[in-house]
Amino acid sequence: MTQYQAPKGVSEYFPPRSLAFEWVRETLVAPAKLAGYNLLELPIFEDTELFTRGVGASTDVVSKEMYTFEDRGGRSITLRPEGTVGALRAIIEHNLDRASLPVKIWYAGAFFRAERPQAGRYRQFYSVGIEAVGSDDPALDAEVISIAYEGFKNLGLKKFRLEITSLGDRQSRAAHRIDLLKYISTLDLDESTKERVKLNPLRIFDDKRPQVRLQMQEAPKLLDYLSDESRVHFETVQKYLQALHIEFEINPRMVRGLDYYTGTTFEFVHDLLGAQSGIGGGGRYDGLMEEIGGQPLTGIGFGLGIDRALLAVEAEGLQPSTPTHSDLYLIALGEMAKVQALITAQNVKSEGISVEIAFGEKVLKNAMKRADKNGAPFVVILGDSELSTGSVELKEMKTGTTFSVTLSSLPQALRQALDGR
């Protein structure tokens, strides 16, 4: 065993898998950019209170999963467990919500939760998120959902589902809560579950244990308590999704782990991932801006798990579209040739062609083997004869054919050859 190991439960990506990770991240971000969302680069830590206020003290995330520490000034700092609250804080702090609404931003990066790791669950994980603040138009809900949907679809994923529900507005939930508590009080539950119910009775819908699920079969569902306004909003969102040919199922038992969600709420689940099947989720948060000191603006957003999306991609046997090799492999024989190789590589790269130089190779045969392993479609050898004539053989590895080009015209010749393949 090596002396130093990465901290427990972190996900690390190195070649070649890091290329797939990068591709997943960019693919998930792309639809947001196309819809006019712009980058918001955020700190990875915030004042602890921001999360306890925003995410909600009753949540597991806040009550037992935060990486919290004291900085040198005695302030309580927490590594961000999710992205929405920090994004809204930045929007408020920098008055981004004074411009035309809705404010539409995206972000990507690491998040932290101090949980016991398992398949698809890490202590440091990566998400892509978007937030749209300042509009309660149901069309915005549909857009946000469609952006996530397009991202997963563009990865090539097939075996994922979209589940949606509405958590209603304040009135809807107050009415439901009374009946739900009444129902729950008749159930036979263990102590820790009763405690959870006290904090947020909706949580019990998420319990996976059969003895609890069974008892919850007949529980009153929030969807049946929606106010007229909430119900119309939810129905309109559904209508839009249908128009976009985005398939979904309504899951009245869906509960999100964060307290701020209201109204439209959704989750993307993948069928091949085991216990941690959620690859993304989000929803409206109509009281959150005010909660953390901003204007009373409504908003909606999502977080998509890059780690889990990558696992899903691999589970479906999909390949990233980005190649792991360079366009050209450049072999230099001798000291003089090495200088020329560096210069040639510079010229080739200026044409936007990727090139790798064979470093430290003395034997041509071995250099060729390496070229083959690299997978580059073209190879050029630079030796004494090439230096004296100023012309090189450009070899296409797949066919084994070579053609002679002058060093100065190599970038253009390569461009042609690559385009012609």
Next chain:
RNA sequence: GUGGGCGUAGCUCAGCUGGUAGAGCACUCGGUUGUGGUCCGAGAUGUCGCGGGUUCGAGCCCCGUCGCUCACCCCA
């Protein structure tokens, strides 16, 4: 925080009822001078996670410990 499984070469793993370690892949070199893929040959590689115990002797048995992993709780 609770429970199950597992820790042997860079990777995937084998190692029978205890006798101080092996395979495949990968890697390095070679199969006559500057041309790869296949094939053949040669080579390097391990404190068998760590500590203790039982034993003449432990990779194998016992205890502890650390780590990884899967699941529960919960979530991306």
